[in-house]
Structures are given as C-alpha cells and as structure tokens.
Amino acid sequence: DAGVTQSPTHLIKTRGQQVTLRCSPKSGHDTVSWYQQALGQGPQFIFQYYEEEERQRGNFPDRFSGHQFPNYSSELNVNALLLGDSALYLCASTPGQSSYEQYFGPGTRLTVT
Amino acid sequence: DAKTTQPNSMESNEEEPVHLPCNHSTISGTDYIHWYRQLPSQGPEYVIHGLTSNVNNRMASLAIAEDRKSSTLILHRATLRDAAVYYCILRDWDAGNMLTFGGGTRLMVKP
Numbered sequence: 477d478a479g480v481t482q483s484p485t486h487l488i489k490t491r492g493q494q495v496t497l498r499c500s501p502k503s504g505h506d507t508v509s510w511y512q513q514a515l516g517q518g519p520q521f522i523f524q525y526y527e528e529e530e531r532q533r534g535n536f537p538d539r540f541s542g543h544q545f546p547n548y549s550s551e552l553n554v555n556a557l558l559l560g561d562s563a564l565y566l567c568a569s570t571p572g573q574s575s576y577e578q579y580f581g582p583g584t585r586l587t588v589t
Numbered sequence: 590d591a592k593t594t595q596p597n598s599m600e601s602n603e604e605e606p607v608h609l610p611c612n613h614s615t616i617s618g619t620d621y622i623h624w625y626r627q628l629p630s631q632g633p634e635y636v637i638h639g640l641t642s643n644v645n646n647r648m649a650s651l652a653i654a655e656d657r658k659s660s661t662l663i664l665h666r667a668t669l670r671d672a673a674v675y676y677c678i679l680r681d682w683d684a685g686n687m688l689t690f691g692g693g694t695r696l697m698v699k700p
Contacts, residue, residue: 480632509686518676518690519633532685566632573685576621580632 480581497552501569508550511566593677598695609662611677626673672698
C-alpha cells in the first residue's frame with residue numbers, strides 16, 4: 477500500500493500566478509482533506525472533499541479551491557498567489573467523513589517569490 | 590473547537606519514559622482528545638485518541654484526568670525516532686475530519 481501520495485514535492489511560483497497541487501489518497505479511502513502548514517506552525521485545515529463535493533471549509537479565502545475526482549484523488553488550486561501562501565501543503569485521507577485516524581501525505585512545499 | 594495548551598519543547602533521554610502534558614480546560618463533553626506527531630520532513634501521524642478512559646496502543650498510552658481538563662501522552666521508552674512535534678487536538682465527535690492543530694510540543698531525545 478503506497479499510502480497518501482502528493483505531487484509535486486517542491487514548487488516555486490511567482491506572486492500572482494496560479495498553482496495546482498495533487499493528492500492520491502490511501503487505498504480504500506474516499507475522503508480527502510487539505511491543510512496548510514506555515515514554517516514553525518501547526519497545520520491549518522483548508523477544506524475536505526467527499527463524494528466529489530466540498531463538505532467542510534476552514535478560514536481560507538476563495539482563492540483556495542479544490543476538486544475531487546471519481547477515483548477519489550484530489551487537487552488543490554490556489555489563484556493569485558501571495559508571498560504568504562508559501563507553506564507546506566498537506567493532504568490527508570480517511571475512509572469516510574468522520575474517521576478518528578487521518579493518514580497524511582508528505583506534503584508539497586510551495587515557495588512564492 | 591476548544592483550545593489546548595502544550596509546552597513548546599521538552600527533552601528526554603533515550604530509553605526513558607516521556608510524559609507529554611496537554612491542558613484543555615474548556616473541553617466539552619463531546620470532544621475527543623487526539624494526539625498526532627510530526628517527524629521531521631513528514632506529514633503528521635496519528636498516535637492515539639480517547640474520550641474519558643485511559644487508552645493504550647502499540648505506540649503510546651493516553652492518560653486522561655478525571656475532570657478531562659488535562660491529559661498526558663506517555664511514551665514508555667523513548668527512542669531517537671520519537672523525536673518529533675507532538676500535537677494534542679480536541680475534536681468534537683460530530684466535527685467531521687477537521688483537525689485544529691496548535692503549536693505542539695517539540696520533543697528532543699538525547700542518546
């Protein structure tokens with residue numbers, strides 16, 4: 477079992493650009509959540525997808541959007557990048573919308589210059 | 590979600606027990622106590638969770654105070670691989686998958 481995989485590993489973008497990050501959940505998991513982790517801080521919840529719909533959302537602007545595909549994989553899109561969007565973006569998957577154990581991927585390190 | 594308070598950092602010697610404290614004085618009756626840890630350059634990893642009773646699993650033990658206003662994660666024999674940031678998180682049973690992470694405790698293990 478490959479666990480949760482994310483791509484790319486690292487990414488460098490310029491202010492104002494758009495970025496798409498990808499996540500493949502653990503086998504058998506149908507729910508994907510995304511988190512943003514700034515340097516030296518704990519992860520912050522962005523949103524959760526289940527059955528191809530956004531089910532929960534944290535305190536993030538509309539510039540952050542997502543998508544879930546029929547195979548349960550997911551994308552995180554961020555538009556109009558700001559310097560403050562530089563962070564580690566983590567994907568977590570679970571079997572169902574309310575599972576006690578979330579499985580996290582290794583993250584994508586986004587640097588905005 | 591109710592807030593938790595943890596020490597910023599702790600130090601331990603290898604092969605000795607480690608007690609990581611967490612205060613959550615505003616915990617509600619439906620909040621579960623979860624612990625995750627994040628090893629360097631990795632995503633967080635589930636450790637243990639509980640509601641009222643003490644819990645044990647292969648990784649650790651969770652001791653919950655009788656009034657539930659505090660809890661302690663116990664690593665019975667720390668190894669160098671246990672060096673990580675440990676997060677104590679409260680999650681309402683009906684809150685879906687959203688986890689609200691605080692700053693956590695950075696555990697350093699000395700050989």
